[in-house]
Amino acid sequence: MTLSVDEVTSRAGTAAELRAAELVVYPARSGDRGPALLRGVSMTARPAGVTGLIGPNGAGKTTLLRSLAGLQPISSGEVLLGARPLHRVPRRQRARLLALLQQQAETELPLAVLDVVLLGRIPHRGRWQPVGDRDTTVAAQALRAVGMESFAERRWASLSGGERQRVQLARALAQQPEVLLLDEPTNHLDLRAQWEILALARDSGRTVIAALHDLNLAAAFCDHLVVLEHGTVAAAGPPAEILSAGLVEQVYGVRPEVLHTAAGRPVFAPPAP
Numbered sequence: 639m640t641l642s643v644d645e646v647t648s649r650a651g652t653a654a655e656l657r658a659a660e661l662v663v664y665p666a667r668s669g670d671r672g673p674a675l676l677r678g679v680s681m682t683a684r685p686a687g688v689t690g691l692i693g694p695n696g697a698g699k700t701t702l703l704r705s706l707a708g709l710q711p712i713s714s715g716e717v718l719l720g721a722r723p724l725h726r727v728p729r730r731q732r733a734r735l736l737a738l739l740q741q742q743a744e745t746e747l748p749l750a751v752l753d754v755v756l757l758g759r760i761p762h763r764g765r766w767q768p769v770g771d772r773d774t775t776v777a778a779q780a781l782r783a784v785g786m787e788s789f790a791e792r793r794w795a796s797l798s799g800g801e802r803q804r805v806q807l808a809r810a811l812a813q814q815p816e817v818l819l820l821d822e823p824t825n826h827l828d829l830r831a832q833w834e835i836l837a838l839a840r841d842s843g844r845t846v847i848a849a850l851h852d853l854n855l856a857a858a859f860c861d862h863l864v865v866l867e868h869g870t871v872a873a874a875g876p877p878a879e880i881l882s883a884g885l886v887e888q889v890y891g892v893r894p895e896v897l898h899t900a901a902g903r904p905v906f907a908p909p910a911p
């Protein structure tokens with residue numbers, strides 16, 4: 639997979655800060671009864687940096703990403719894109735500013751790969767306008783960026799899990815957003831692809847927020863981490879400062895062995911038997 643930095647992968651200097659202030663989110667239609675999915679969550683994702691969301695299954699990572707994308711009704715608190723409250727940004731403009739790569743973007747529509755990537759251009763050209771040359775160029779660049787240019791004519795339904803994941807990332811890149819919200823972007827990817835996709839996100843110049851399960855990837859590629867536990871923030875800060883055996887044991891209930899790379903980055907391994 640050859641990744642290139644070009645129009646779709648670099649927009650240095652234009653990314654915005656994305657901030658959540660005291661978010662409280664209840665399950666849809668629960669009418670604010672029962673346990674909240676997020677309780678008083680605050681976080682800041684810096685421009686052109688990678689913020690990792692980590693935490694066990696059910697901790698609230700997807701809920702937070704959907705809230706940050708404006709897709710999840712919020713009971714209290716707010717999401718700010720730069721200085722603007724997100725709910726005040728018109729829907730179409732929001733779609734140009736933020737792209738969300740969802741965990742399971744399943745569709746069996748009989749679309750070619752290029753058509754799937756072109757869906758990312760809808761906020762730029764309007765749903766009923768024909769695809770223009772510029773849309774095709776940007777979509778092709780996005781496919782090239784994720785190493786999938788030779789798959790442009792293939793049927794989406796025929797792709798493997800990892801190939802689908804890359805194409806969905808290309809769709810998000812084709813949207814040319816300031817903020818990339820990635821829900822488990824390394825799902826299904828082999829080791830090399832995991833590293834390349836996260837490097838691509840890191841070097842994109844965009845504000846990136848990625849939910850990750852792999853703590854080693856989070857430590858390697860994120861500038862800042864937010865650790866979620868039962869819908870609240872258990873810890874936040876630079877990976878080398880906050881990731882410890884104690885924190886992992888507190889949040890995940892297992893105590894890992896912690897090694898360190900030459901650069902001082904923590905690496906987590908299961909304890910020796």
Ligand SMILES: Nc1ncnc2c1ncn2[C@@H]1O[C@H](COP(=O)(O)OP(=O)(O)OP(=O)(O)O)[C@@H](O)[C@H]1O
Nearest residue numbers: 665666675693694695696697698699700701702849
């Ligand atoms: N509509 C809903 N009604 C009730 N509970 C919900 C609803 N949506 C999500 N939840 C619950 O909210 C919690 C947080 O879910 P979420 O998907 O945000 O977690 P996550 O950290 O992304 O988990 P995973 O790592 O498993 O993907 C889970 O316990 C989930 O079951």
